Each structure stands twice: as structure tokens, then as C-alpha cells.
Amino acid sequence: MNKTSLSALLPPARLLLLGYGHVARALLPLLASRSEWSGDQLGVRPVISGIGTRRRGFHIHAQGVEASLLERDVDPLYGFIKAGTPVDNAEAFIEAGKAVGATTLIELTTLNPHNGQPALKYIRSALQSGLNVITANKGPVAHAQHELQALARRQNAQFRFESTVMDGLPLINLAQFTLPGVGIRSFRALLNTTSSLVLSMIEQGYTREDAIARAKELGIAEADPWYDLDGWDAVMKTTILANTLLEGQLSPRMVRREGIRDLSPDEIRTAALADSPIRLISQAHRKHDLLIAEVRPGKLSKDDLLRVGKGTTSVISFETEAMGTISLVEHEPTVKQTAYGVFSDLVTILKQRAM
Amino acid sequence: MNKTSLSALLPPARLLLLGYGHVARALLPLLASRSEWSGDQLGVRPVISGIGTRRRGFHIHAQGVEASLLERDVDPLYGFIKAGTPVDNAEAFIEAGKAVGATTLIELTTLNPHNGQPALKYIRSALQSGLNVITANKGPVAHAQHELQALARRQNAQFRFESTVMDGLPLINLAQFTLPGVGIRSFRALLNTTSSLVLSMIEQGYTREDAIARAKELGIAEADPWYDLDGWDAVMKTTILANTLLEGQLSPRMVRREGIRDLSPDEIRTAALADSPIRLISQAHRKHDLLIAEVRPGKLSKDDLLRVGKGTTSVISFETEAMGTISLVEHEPTVKQTAYGVFSDLVTILKQRAM
Numbered sequence: 001m002n003k004t005s006l007s008a009l010l011p012p013a014r015l016l017l018l019g020y021g022h023v024a025r026a027l028l029p030l031l032a033s034r035s036e037w038s039g040d041q042l043g044v045r046p047v048i049s050g051i052g053t054r055r056r057g058f059h060i061h062a063q064g065v066e067a068s069l070l071e072r073d074v075d076p077l078y079g080f081i082k083a084g085t086p087v088d089n090a091e092a093f094i095e096a097g098k099a100v101g102a103t104t105l106i107e108l109t110t111l112n113p114h115n116g117q118p119a120l121k122y123i124r125s126a127l128q129s130g131l132n133v134i135t136a137n138k139g140p141v142a143h144a145q146h147e148l149q150a151l152a153r154r155q156n157a158q159f160r161f162e163s164t165v166m167d168g169l170p171l172i173n174l175a176q177f178t179l180p181g182v183g184i185r186s187f188r189a190l191l192n193t194t195s196s197l198v199l200s201m202i203e204q205g206y207t208r209e210d211a212i213a214r215a216k217e218l219g220i221a222e223a224d225p226w227y228d229l230d231g232w233d234a235v236m237k238t239t240i241l242a243n244t245l246l247e248g249q250l251s252p253r254m255v256r257r258e259g260i261r262d263l264s265p266d267e268i269r270t271a272a273l274a275d276s277p278i279r280l281i282s283q284a285h286r287k288h289d290l291l292i293a294e295v296r297p298g299k300l301s302k303d304d305l306l307r308v309g310k311g312t313t314s315v316i317s318f319e320t321e322a323m324g325t326i327s328l329v330e331h332e333p334t335v336k337q338t339a340y341g342v343f344s345d346l347v348t349i350l351k352q353r354a355m
Numbered sequence: 356m357n358k359t360s361l362s363a364l365l366p367p368a369r370l371l372l373l374g375y376g377h378v379a380r381a382l383l384p385l386l387a388s389r390s391e392w393s394g395d396q397l398g399v400r401p402v403i404s405g406i407g408t409r410r411r412g413f414h415i416h417a418q419g420v421e422a423s424l425l426e427r428d429v430d431p432l433y434g435f436i437k438a439g440t441p442v443d444n445a446e447a448f449i450e451a452g453k454a455v456g457a458t459t460l461i462e463l464t465t466l467n468p469h470n471g472q473p474a475l476k477y478i479r480s481a482l483q484s485g486l487n488v489i490t491a492n493k494g495p496v497a498h499a500q501h502e503l504q505a506l507a508r509r510q511n512a513q514f515r516f517e518s519t520v521m522d523g524l525p526l527i528n529l530a531q532f533t534l535p536g537v538g539i540r541s542f543r544a545l546l547n548t549t550s551s552l553v554l555s556m557i558e559q560g561y562t563r564e565d566a567i568a569r570a571k572e573l574g575i576a577e578a579d580p581w582y583d584l585d586g587w588d589a590v591m592k593t594t595i596l597a598n599t600l601l602e603g604q605l606s607p608r609m610v611r612r613e614g615i616r617d618l619s620p621d622e623i624r625t626a627a628l629a630d631s632p633i634r635l636i637s638q639a640h641r642k643h644d645l646l647i648a649e650v651r652p653g654k655l656s657k658d659d660l661l662r663v664g665k666g667t668t669s670v671i672s673f674e675t676e677a678m679g680t681i682s683l684v685e686h687e688p689t690v691k692q693t694a695y696g697v698f699s700d701l702v703t704i705l706k707q708r709a710m
Contacts, residue, residue, distance in 0.1 A: 030677065034536045037536045038536075041535070041536070167678075168534075168537075168677070168678050169678065169681055170529065170533035170534060173532070173533040174525065174529075174533055177528070177532040177533055178525035178528040178529055178532055178533055178699065179523075179525060179699065180396070180698075180699055180702040180703075180706075181389045181392045181393075181396070181698070181702065182523075182695065182699075303665070305663070305684070305686070307663075308660070308662075308663045308682070308684075310658070317684075317686075322385065322523070322691070322692075322695040322698070323522075323523050323524065323685075323691075323692050323695050324685075324686060324687065324688065324689070324691070324692060325686040325687075326524055326683070326684060326685055326686065327663070327682075327683070327684040327686070328681070328682070328683055328684075329660070329663075329672075329681060329682035329683075329684070330678075330679075330681055331660070331672075331679060331680040331681065331682070332679065332680075333679065334679070336677065336678075336679070337677075337678050337679060340537065340677040340678050343535075343536070343677070344533065344534065344535055344537075347535040347536065348535075351535075
């Protein structure tokens with residue numbers, strides 16, 4: 001089928017953006033810049049049907065705004081506040097969005113890591129009403145991946161979350177689309193950029209407090225840096241990867257966790273001077289049918305595959321049955337890479353639809 | 356659609372194996388071990404309809420042999436010699452294979468790098484008769500990728516070649532399936548394992564001759580090691596990647612080539628002692644709309660991303676517009692990884708068919 005006839009057949013890809021932080025604001029210009037590409041390659045251009053944010057309201061635009069027409073110099077949210085219809089809350093936003101023809105919810109709200117709420121509630125509602133859902137939110141996936149995937153299947157919808165681990169670097173999609181039947185046996189990874197950065201700054205002579213302050217300044221560490229440094233962020237990611245790539249049924253509390261809180265600067269510097277720096281390592285493997293996953297500090301010897309991870313670089317190595325050991329590296333990611341992961345999930349959904 | 360109904364609808368995946376060297380012999384047990392997986396996931400199990408080899412004849416098996424039933428202890432070729440029908444040559448093999456219902460040719464003949472023949476001729480014939488083609492043969496792809504892809508499109512067939520660069524590590528498929536619209540701007544890579552191995556052995560004190568002899572013993576270097584050491588192998592791979600990932604229209608002779616022949620052991624050791632070892636680097640980038648690709652020895656400084664490549668490890672770094680820098684590493688590949696790349700191409704073809 002050629003592109004023109006495809007485009008004529010398919011309704012536009014109407015999207016709802018729930019949450020309007022850094023990732024959403026990086027995603028909109030990316031959607032705009034890839035709008036023509038989407039038209040050419042997928043036969044549809046993305047249209048934004050609503051933007052919802054807890055602080056600034058939930059706004060539905062009945063007709064929708066083509067991503068390519070979003071103004072560059074003005075915060076796109078203003079247009080939705082001005083020309084859209086406000087609704088009361090996230091649930092009403094999903095319902096009203098569905099009513100104006102939205103097909104996909106992009107869920108980018110702020111995270112409550114301990115139970116994945118309220119994002120989990122929103123994702124359930126959206127899937128229940130037959131919307132596809134893309135999330136960059138680790139909580140709901142780590143806590144309820146299998147439930148949400150089963151719900152999506154029943155609704156003939158898609159639930160995608162590539163960005164939750166190493167941003168847009170294809171890990172979830174790699175396994176699904178390009179390493180079929182490879183037999184992943186284990187992985188070992190540096191998945192938390194804040195802890196890598198803080199450790200490498202302490203190695204360079206910073207105090208722990210100064211290193212944390214600097215990581216916040218750089219926009220790497222969250223308001224509560226201990227979510228990263230105590231290993232919770234890595235636990236969420238490890239849970240998602242273990243459940244996705246190693247067919248696990250883990251909840252986050254089943255991942256053994258030890259953060260870097262109790263490491264002294266002396267210990268950190270001594271290890272680095274001995275050319276075996278300490279990093280927060282995530283790993284999972286099967287042993288006698290038991291899936292064992294853990295996050296804990298470990299020393300990286302000279303030949304360790306994870307040594308490529310400098311500064312905020314993330315790295316993962318897989319042991320596979322058919323392909324031996326392979327590694328993927330994401331060098332110094334920013335929010336741009338997270339937005340790209342969301343975009344790549346959208347493309348996956350649109351491709352599926354076009355087939 | 357559930358798996359059972361899918362399976363009932365689809366004819367078996369009948370394959371022709373042309374060429375019967377290391378890769379083919381590693382592929383057959385892999386197909387056997389993944390037969391059940393294929394049935395479950397794709398609704399079809401692979402069936403071998405013929406094996407053709409220049410030295411031992413071209414054998415068509417009218418009914419076909421299910422991969423899972425291939426005998427483990429006996430060379431599978433014997434079964435085809437015994438129970439199959441011999442034909443005269445590769446062209447007749449393709450024609451007779453098509454007549455018994457084969458849908459995909461797996462082309463694994465030996466390489467003539469200078470013009471890609473005779474593999475190129477076989478691939479053309481197969482595509483012309485409407486077969487899908489998978490090849491692990493760099494020559495035909497480097498010399499005629501765009502022609503063959505256009506021919507495949509006209510015939511509504513697929514032409515796939517993941518294994519030609521870094522074996523089964525998804526590079527071709529990565530760009531096609533999991534990094535949509537990422538905007539790859541350049542790459543830099545160690546793609547030739549023989550030269551990496553020989554250089555690292557010279558660093559360790561081997562003479563060049565001994566290093567080459569050892570690389571042959573290990574089954575890494577070919578009978579003519581200078582195809583690798585003069586950079587031809589890397590040129591083929593660089594051509595394929597540039598044409599696939601950077602939308603190039605290059606032929607191999609448009610890639611600047613400088614091998615490691617003229618490097619003295621002293622020079623190699625001095626660089627390694629200064630912690631900037633020399634490796635054969637492949638790279639390509641666009642400059643003013645011109646695609647520049649080259650293969651030449653270069654020093655890897657301490658922080659070079661390619662430093663992860665020890666021994667025979669292959670590594671590639673991409674600069675992308677939307678995802679910054681990402682790298683992929685294949686640790687010490689063997690023929691097993693090449694066979695997996697062929698298998699992953701087969702899965703891609705079968706998935707497409709099942710949709």
C-alpha cells in the first residue's frame with residue numbers, strides 16, 4: 001500500500017498528554033520535528049488533543065492541534081488553556097479525550113515510587129476505556145506491569161514503557177523486535193545516573209553533600225536525591241527489566257536493595273585509587289528456576305564491561321544463550337533521550353496500527 | 356488472532372540453504388532448538404527444503420525436513436544427499452526449491468569480496484523468482500544493496516542481511532525497528548575482529564607472522580588474512596552501514612581504505628605502552644551533504660568509547676540527533692553469533708508474513 005492511500009485511510013493519531021514536566025516539554029518539539037517523518041513513514045501525523053497538569057488544569061482541545069503547528073516561542077500549554085475546554089481532573093480528562101477521538105494517552109505525571117500512584121490509576125482508566133498508553137513512569141510499571149499488559153491485551157490496546165529504563169535506548173523493544181528468541185539469561189548494569197555521578201564526584205574530592213548539590217544543579221538528581229542514592233530508582237528499573245527480559249514476576253520489594261548511603265568518602269576514594277571504582281550495580285539472573293535480582297554497590301575491576309560508564313553514562317550487559325555477551329551504552333543522557341523513548345513507543349503503536 | 360488458528364492458516368516456512376560452511380552448520384542446530392519457539396510465537400516451524408553446496412552437490416527434498424527433526428549426531432547434509440533429489444547447480448537449486456514451495460533462500464556461500472559474485476547472481480535469481488533472501492555475505496550487499504532492495508520490493512519479497520555487520524547484534528534491524536526517526540549522523544566502530552586480535556597480540560609481544568598464524572588457529576582469520584588486515588572486510592561493512600544507516604549510495608571503492616599492513620610492531624607497541632593502542636577504525640559521517648566513509652588505523656585514547664573493544668570484541672558508537680551518543684558492543688563473537696543474525700532475519704520475515 002503506498003503512503004498516500006495509507007494516510008487517507010487512517011484517522012489522525014490523536015494524543016493526550018497527562019503531566020507537563022521536563023519530559024513532556026521535550027516531547028512536544030520532538031513530535032513537531034518528526035511530524036513530516038511520521039506522515040511519510042507511518043501515514044499519520046501526531047495531533048495533540050489535550051494537555052493535563054495537576055497545577056495548571058486539564059485542557060481538552062476538541063479539534064486537536066497538529067504537533068507541527070505548535071508554536072515554538074510560546075509554551076504550547078497556553079494554546080490549550082486558551083482554546084481548549086477545561087475539565088475537572090485526570091479521570092475526566094481521559095474520558096473527554098476519548099470522546100474527542102484520542103487513541104493514545106502519554107502518561108508523564110510525577111512519580112510516587114512506593115506504589116506507583118496516582119499514575120497507576122490513570123493508566124488503568126485509560127486502558128479500560130480502550131486507549132493505548134505510553135508511560136515514562138517507572139512506578140506503575142514496576143508495581144503492575146503484568147496486570148496492565150493483560151488489561152491492554154483484553155482491550156486490544158498497547159501499553160508501552162521503553163523510556164522507563166535507559167530512556168530511549170531500546171531495551172524493552174530490543175528484546176521484543178530485534179533479538180527474538182535470543183534467550184537472555186542475565187543482565188548486569190549501571191542504571192542510575194545520579195549515584196554514578198555522585199560517586200565519581202566524591203572520587204574527585206567533593207564531599208558527599210557538595211556532590212549531591214552539584215547533581216541537583218545539573219538537573220540529574222531529584223528534589224529527594226535519596227530515592228536514587230538509596231537504590232530505589234535502580235530497584236524500579238531492575239524490576240521492570242527482570243519482568244520484561246527474564247520473564248519475571250517480581251515486585252520491587254523482591255529485589256534486594258543496598259544503596260550507597262553507608263559508603264564513606266574514604267572507601268569510595270580508596271577503591272578508585274586502586275582502579276576498581278565503586279558503582280551502584282543492578283543485576284538479575286536465574287538460578288534453579290529462581291529469578292534473583294539485586295541492586296547494590298560493587299567494585300568495577302579494570303576489565304569490567306561496565307567500566308565504560310563514566311559520569312552519568314548508563315550501561316547494560318546481557319548474557320544470552322544465542323548471542324553470547326552484548327552490551328549497550330547510553331552516553332550522558334538528558335531528558336531529551338527520555339522524550340525520544342516516548343516517541344519511539346508512539347511509532348511502535350502507529351506502525352502496528354498501519355499494518 | 357490466537358496462535359493455533361494462525362498456525363493452521365499459514366503454510367510452513369520452507370527454507371533453502373545455499374552454502375554449507377561454518378555458518379550453515381551453526382544455523383541448523385539453532386533452527387532446531389528454536390523450532391518450538393517459532394511455532395508458538397510465529398505460528399510456523401522452519402522446514403528445510405534443500406541444501407546446496409558447490410563441493411557436495413545441490414539437493415532438494417520435495418517434502419522438506421522439519422528443522423526440529425534434523426539428526427544431531429549426523430551431518431544433516433547426509434539426509435539430503437540420501438533422500439533428496441540432486442540438481443545441477445545453484446540456479447537449478449533455486450528453481451527446484453521454489454517449485455517444492457520454498458519461500459526463503461538463505462545464502463551463505465563463500466565470498467568473493469571484489470564483486471560479490473557468485474552470491475550476487477544467486478540472490479538476484481532468488482528475488483526474481485519471488486523468494487525472500489537472507490544473506491550473511493557482505494560482498495553482494497556492499498556492491499548492490501539498493502538494487503537488490505528495489506528488486507525485493509518489486510517482487511513483494513524481503514532481502515535481509517543483519518549478519519553482515521557485527522553478526523546478530525541488531526544494527527540494521529535496530530535502525531529499522533527500534534530507533535525510528537532517531538537521525539543517525541555518524542558512526543565510529545571497530546568492525547574487523549582479525550585486525551583487532553592481531554594488533555593486540557603484537558602488543559603482547561607476538562611477531563606479526565605468529566599473531567596471524569594464531570588468529571588462523573583460533574578460526575578468526577580467513578585463509579587470506581590480508582583481506583582483513585588490509586581493511587577490505589571493514590570496507591565492506593562500512594559501506595553496508597553507511598548505505599543503510601546514513602542513507603548513502605556508496606560502493607566499496609568510495610570508502611577510503613588504509614589497512615594495518617604498514618604498521619611496524621614497534622609503532623604498535625609504543626602506542627599501546629602510551630595507553631593509546633592502535634586499532635582499525637571504521638567511520639562515516641555527513642559533511643555538507645557529502646557522505647564520507649573511511650577505514651584506517653587510529654589511536655584510541657584513554658577515554659575513547661571504542662576502548663571497550665578488547666581482543667576480538669566489536670564495538671560501534673552512533674551519534675544521533677534525538678538520542679545523543681549510543682554504543683553497542685558484541686563481546687568476542689564466534690560463528691554462533693552470525694548464525695543467530697540469520698535466524699533473527701528469518702524471524703523478521705516470518706513475523707511480517709503473520710501480520
